[in-house]
Amino acid sequence: MATLEIRDLHVTVEADNATKEILKGVDLTVKQGETHAIMGPNGSGKSTLAYSLAGHPKYTITGGTVTLDGEDVLEMSVDERARAGLFLAMQYPVEVPGVSVSNFLRTSATAIRGEAPKLRTWVKEVREAMERLNMDPAFAERNVNEGFSGGEKKRHEILQLELLKPKVAILDETDSGLDVDALRVVSEGVNRVRESGEVGTLLITHYTRILRYIKPDHVHVFANGRIAESGGAELADKLEAEGYEAYTKGGASE
């Protein structure tokens, strides 16, 4: 069973000619089939955790370990991490001019699966996945994220999630900027992947809204660069009622 283990992770970033520690000792274990929600106020380090796990060069790991099924993730390059089974659905997906969605998806699937998918079954697979996400077939011929609306970008991220079938999916604020209809469609996509039981999901969000559609097994409150409190789904209800104030005022963080 695939397991992502994060132990005492420390991460710094260079900003304004100074080194700033953003993650200050994160401990978290995500197992296949589980869904963990990471919730926290702006600036608490949630997105830093997501991008550090994916290997973004902006972030420097200064301590701790991350393993996927015992393999050292921090030693891997960005593409190796993806091929090992990590997937990051980005909050702000990047435009890639001149590269069509269909070319991109096929190149990516070929890299992840280790061989080019058979054309006939692949075309069908993509078409069906797009239909489930209410995406127009013409979408495949557009350039990656170029001129996409906020909702289209997020659907495109979830389309990749469905096609690439990772072991661990990190969803970084996938709910931000979505209206209720788009949120439902995107959540259904995530749930389809979860129902396979083969993915561990790390759902990073600022709001509890998405948790009405995607039910977490565990909820963690992120504050000041580490997990301040962990609990079950009921913890989200508490946050909904009380907000993050107790954590940001230094009350709960150590």
Place this chain on the structure above:
Amino acid sequence: MAEAQNIPVGSTTTGSIAVAAESTVATRMSAPPSFDVADFPVPHGREEEWRFTPLERLRGLHDGTATATGEGVKVAVEAPEGVTVETVGRDDARLGRAGTPVDRVAAQAYSAFEQASVVTVPKETVLAEPIRIAVHGEGGTAYAHQVIELGAFAEAVVVIDHTGDAVLAANVEYVLGDGAKLTVVSVQDWDDKAVHAAQHDALVGRDASFKSVIITFGGDVVRLHPRVTYAGPGGEAELFGLYFTDAGQHQEHRLLVDHNVPHCKSNVVYKGALQGDDAHAVWIGDVLIEAKAEGTDTYEMNRNLVLTDGARVDSVPNLEIETGEIVGAGHASATGRFDDEQLFYLMARGIPEKDARRLVVRGFFAELVQQIGVPDIEERLIAKIEEELEAAVA
């Protein structure tokens, strides 16, 4: 990534928009156009038209010291049936009609060539196959003159392919009869040491269409000067260019579209990628809309993708408008670094770095590659881009 920016008409940040009685495009040249090299002083490098060019690397083309070697540059013309290919003397009346040399090197070429090549497609002849002109250097120095003329309503594709090692200065004339359609693909696939300076003059007839595709990969110094003027209303010119500038190379493309008659169109798109230390690309886009050229519709764009540190781009669009009675006029120039965020996004989907870079660069050139319309050239170009990228990774 350096922020890409579109420079709208009216902006003065990168290019200039002049609305003036006096043409800045013309006055920026240090001497008026002339066929005689003696009318041009030897440039010292601070003239507007020479300020980006490394004169010391022109191998004497600019100061009269480069002597034609008589051999060492071979030209072979392969033309379908119906096309006339002639070698003519300097006094042939068909020479010098499309334009006049505007700088010292072009005038030197005009003053020094001994024989010219004239390729004629008779009126109403529509060619199914391209005319191919192979210019191959074997270490020689040459001054050349080429005329390509299409009669009224003739249609042709011409591929001029430059390979090998040479020091070459040339004038190429394109004379389009009324309603003619000409596509010219000029490939600069020189060896590393070659020096190539050329002026291309197109005279576009009434309702004629001219398409120029310039593809520059090789050479130590390549400096091309494609120019368009119109002989009657209704003419259209499309000027496309792709260049891939490597370490130490100087590739300079200077364009002029002179809207000198009413109701003509022009569209200019040049894209370049640069990599390596002292790779230097220069793009000058001059568009002049003369007072009498009402109904003009023009747009020009230059985009550069800088793949590594140490490369330099000078991109200068100039749009000069002497009448407000036009359909449209615009220009844009943008130079961006290779975008690390694009790379991260693609790699985060499992795509290895090398493949990710290739996807982005191919994507950057894709819209232009599709414009070429000559399949073997398109394939060669794609292969060449791959080759350049391989070299970059290694």
